[in-house]
Amino acid sequence: MDAWIVDAVRTPRGKGRPDGALHDVHPQELLAQCLRALASRVGFDPAEVEDVVVGNGILAGDHGDCIGRLSALLAGWPRTVPGLTLSRFCGSGQQAVTVAATGVASGAQDLVVAGGVESMSRWDLTAGSVTIDGHNPALRELYPTVPQGVSADLIATLAGLDRTDVDAFAVRSQDRAAAAIAQGRFAASIIPVTGPTGDVLLRQDEHPRPGTTVERLAGLRPAFTAVGAARPDDGPLSYDELALSRYPRVDHIDHVHHGGNSSGVVDGAAAVVVASQRWLRANGVTPRARVRATAAVGSEPVIMLTAPAPAARRCLDRAGMTVADVDLWEVNEAFAAVALTTITDLELDPERVNVNGGAIALGHPIGATGAMLLGTVLDELERQDRTIGLVTMCTGGGMGTATILERV
Numbered sequence: 001m002d003a004w005i006v007d008a009v010r011t012p013r014g015k016g017r018p019d020g021a022l023h024d025v026h027p028q029e030l031l032a033q034c035l036r037a038l039a040s041r042v043g044f045d046p047a048e049v050e051d052v053v054v055g056n057g058i059l060a061g062d063h064g065d066c067i068g069r070l071s072a073l074l075a076g077w078p079r080t081v082p083g084l085t086l087s088r089f090c091g092s093g094q095q096a097v098t099v100a101a102t103g104v105a106s107g108a109q110d111l112v113v114a115g116g117v118e119s120m121s122r123w124d125l126t127a128g129s130v131t132i133d134g135h136n137p138a139l140r141e142l143y144p145t146v147p148q149g150v151s152a153d154l155i156a157t158l159a160g161l162d163r164t165d166v167d168a169f170a171v172r173s174q175d176r177a178a179a180a181i182a183q184g185r186f187a188a189s190i191i192p193v194t195g196p197t198g199d200v201l202l203r204q205d206e207h208p209r210p211g212t213t214v215e216r217l218a219g220l221r222p223a224f225t226a227v228g229a230a231r232p233d234d235g236p237l238s239y240d241e242l243a244l245s246r247y248p249r250v251d252h253i254d255h256v257h258h259g260g261n262s263s264g265v266v267d268g269a270a271a272v273v274v275a276s277q278r279w280l281r282a283n284g285v286t287p288r289a290r291v292r293a294t295a296a297v298g299s300e301p302v303i304m305l306t307a308p309a310p311a312a313r314r315c316l317d318r319a320g321m322t323v324a325d326v327d328l329w330e331v332n333e334a335f336a337a338v339a340l341t342t343i344t345d346l347e348l349d350p351e352r353v354n355v356n357g358g359a360i361a362l363g364h365p366i367g368a369t370g371a372m373l374l375g376t377v378l379d380e381l382e383r384q385d386r387t388i389g390l391v392t393m394c395t396g397g398g399m400g401t402a403t404i405l406e407r408v
Helices: 027-042 067-074 092-105 137-142 148-159 163-182 225-229 239-246 277-283 308-319 336-346 366-384
Strands: 004-010 051-055 083-086 111-119 200-202 266-275 289-298 328-331 388-395 399-407
Touching (some): 004 027, 051 092, 051 366, 092 111, 092 366, 111 366, 148 225, 308 336, 328 336, 328 366, 366 388, 366 399
Parallel strands (some): 051 083, 328 388
Antiparallel strands (some): 004 289, 111 266, 289 399
């Protein structure tokens, strides 16, 4: 059996700081507005929804207590609609759609809404609540995980990418996002976020910096030099030294990433309707795409961010496809070096990758991004009259997720 994408919506991405347009909006409300919008656009009865599967990166504070269920209740959906919240770090929203598609394709479910949400401006980091190893010394002995920025700089060092390479990629992301916004390419999927009185708080993505140049980025200091020199828990080795102990073929880490060539910290939510052929026929609904294949893989957890290419390969193998069969790619721009090495590893045509910019320009609302990218690639397939899109992402802990969509 097949799983079909009926529709997808997202909020604009708001700057992930206290003066960002979405900071005062509870993340439950961001997702609830997506749920209401989907029910209105598609015309389904929320009582028919068999689950609301939601990805989230932090699972604590405002995002805790099963935000999937709570957002459905806040949306005014019947209390009979259950909710599920999961985390695969940055790939959480994409994994949520995979879970929905699996339930539908198995025949166990007919109508599932899936997506993700993250209000990064509302994260409580005062108690060190975001970690990769759970502060477990035994696990740290096995895998001395380091901050993702250090991992990204190690990837760049190993690949021979210098500061100009990563900055030039960042400028391309900004330029493409600016063109996409100017041409209204995101307009079909973005829903404006409104306040309690119906006033519009944000209509379009707030993070892009149009007009960014390599020369301007050259003035920014590397963001992870001091982090790399820090010693976790006052141990004998710095983060840089821990990473290099696993990759002795280089004698230093060239710190090339900064705020301008790394994914933006933002707030946002997205949701996708996944349905069976049986539900489509019973309701006279035409889907937008079919989920051809999904995949998740693990990779070496110290360098952490190298799994997008292996995840994409596994996904292609499951679909019986090759790289040449894919019309458009979305490779999440967690850091410039991650996208650049994925393009190299898969021998991709850069003109088919992130054609409307990526997370460097638009931002990366951790748990929501994967669901957002699925909507983005589907919109662009329709705009270009293309057929196959592939979304792949790296995640914390050394994992990758991938999805192939076939446009109807």
